[in-house]
Amino acid sequence: AQSVTQPDIHITVSEGASLELRCNYSYGATPYLFWYVQSPGQGLQLLLKYFSGDTLVQGIKGFEAEFKRSQSSFNLRKPSVHWSDAAEYFCAVGGDFGNEKLTFGTGTRLTIIP
């Protein structure tokens, strides 16, 4: 069965500092990987996704993520965070691209301090 682990429940960083959110997945075949962001009481917004090809993917809002098959990881990074980045971040894995369901990690809550 597929699964996603986000080891960090809560991360606090200073505005302007760099950020890395960790994500490890378990999937028997080639995974399709996603990072979503959720503001309080809101739906999910797609930050970026990996299907194939270049293992470093660029997303919206200055985020990027790197797929490392050997480590089963898909960590999210941003070189300089902004106060507006404070939110909940979810990593998700799917497969057999099409109608297959997504499995989400437990999420990482990001707090930005001035």
Place this chain on the structure above:
Amino acid sequence: GAVVSQHPSWVICKSGTSVKIECRSLDFQATTMFWYRQFPKQSLMLMATSNEGSKATYEQGVEKDKFLINHASLTLSTLTVTSAHPEDSSFYICSVPPYGQGVTYGYTFGSGTRLTVV
């Protein structure tokens, strides 16, 4: 990607009543939609897969008779919480998969419905 509209955004109902939540794919014909449930400060848990023209597929532990799903058209899926109880209070989100849209799109989510049962 697809544009997904979910209504209502929030609803308060009395215990024992039923509530219907709509999920519409505005610009994409979705043969499949997913319904997720999210408890406060927790992750999204898949409840069921809604299939156009056929019965929904429910995840283990989800009560089919309590959470009725209807996917009567390619653009609309509904989730009805029947005989709601306070423990059904949660955030419900629908999602449209990218199938048919091409690999450049990810799954699109509705804005969610906050259900409070009093």
